[in-house]
Amino acid sequence: MADRIVREKGLVVRHSVVELIEHWAIAISGLVLLISGFFQMPTSNRYYITSVPGLAWSGDFFVSLSVHYAASVVFIAASVYHMVYHGIRGDRGMIPQKGDFKTSIAVIKSFFGKGEEPPFHKYLPEQRLAYAGMAFIIAMLILSGLVKTYKNIYAPDLPLAVVLTATWVHNIFFALFLLAFLAHMAAIALKPNRPMVRGILTGAVSLAYARHRHPLWIGELEKGESPPFPAEHTPVEEMQRAAEEGAVEDRDLVREEVQRETAEPVTGNETAEN
């Protein structure tokens, strides 16, 4: 994580370059996989998709399989990279926390004008839940897809039960992946979430938005900006260093803050800021 406040530009860096590459590698290859996966069903010729200019290849099962394989190399490598890289670094910001489900319901209600949003940390509780859901779907797709690929190349006579399971896990999670993708698109279309789109495109969101909606995150970043360490160190690195040295576990503090501040109106944070 490279989170830091760039005051002169009024921005907060939310995602590192590595994270942006991970996201877009998985997103683009995932989209290609959805489409080429759809062409694995004998639908392209029947629905005249082969007549669409530029899509004649969709009716050739060996070509669409090659496209599917090529996209899965990127998809699998990026997903595994994500797990290993952030696993070793100890990034846990997107792992669901206790109470996320309950808070998510409150947040969704607030989208429809019922009640106020609680103040957020870097990620919304439903982002953490959606992340876990998407990670599970992707893991199942990759595992079943690897079995299917192995069967295609080396073992067409794998036990029927294994192949049937892999096939149906792949088919069912294909449908869930499509639904999860549509839900993801719907989520960023919601007005309160739109400022985050800039984050996943450029890596940074506006400081004003972050102050208003993610005060816990900004609070943590600002806390980290103070000496003794020079400003180029990211606060999270310092947090981790502090944690390693046996200092206070910051996240616990933050969690207490959430509990304390949930009861207060959001505007309270803004005034406290000044």
Add this chain to the structure above:
Amino acid sequence: MSAAALSGLALPKAARAGDEKRLVTLIDLSLCDGCPGRELPACVSACREINRDRIPEVAASIPMPWPRKTIEDWSKKRDVFNRLTPYNFIYVHRADVEWNGQKRTLHVPRRCMHCDNPACATICPFTANHKQPNGAVVIDQDLCFGGAKCRTVCPWEIPQRQSGVGIYLHILPGLMGNGVMYKCDLCNDRLEAGKLPGCVESCPQKALLIGPGKDIEAMAEERAKQMNGHIYGKRENGGTATLYVSPVSFDLINRTMQRKPGQPDMQPGVKRGMAGTDGLGKTVLAAPALGIAAGAAGAFGWLSRRKSEVKKAGEDNG
């Protein structure tokens, strides 16, 4: 492997008792005479008898598939025996050739080759088609949607569709699926019960034999050598579990065949279409290792950078 077994008596049991489960069929074209004097060749009538009641009753009104309106209904043409249909899994092609200056007639039984790596099975989107450990490639008619992908990827376009039957009728019949695909299943049920496939058992000329892969392969080589002949099915489509042995070259036999729906040709050396995807597939299998290596390299790079930064900061402040 005893001679009695190969002659086609106790063979499947013997085959299952051995180390090798994979069965291979031998079709000796020097022996097949097309069963003159019979209304139908013996293999064809035996196959038809065994599979007579296989297809359930076809819907009175077959749903019209949308948007491409293709219905394949053979239920009123069940008698057709000179090509592959959902009701006819084997037929005998008559090949009149001129070989070494002499006119000669060969009879070529045609059915599913039961390929070693059958694309029809491996890329069935519902695994309704699967290669069994004994080598039989079997379509489960209760799972098949009749999309005919298997026929498209088969170099001989063997599977045949019967519209108006199967699971698709209960889901979205107008939009998804179009019946059930049918083809020879090597009489897998009979093999499991210790019996021989109908075509093998019924052949009066013993032109068809079945046995453990290695034995039949050796026998095919031996017979081909003896008749200074040729083998088909050994390398075609990446290898199959059906070996034709013929005194006449298959190139010549192929020239007597006009490829039509339900009437495959016999192009020597026909390539396995899916082989072209194997390289990328192997890269897919290597992708997790690639991800682990890159992820670990990235993370440990970050760790060592952080360490030196912290050290430097410590020096600056100390």
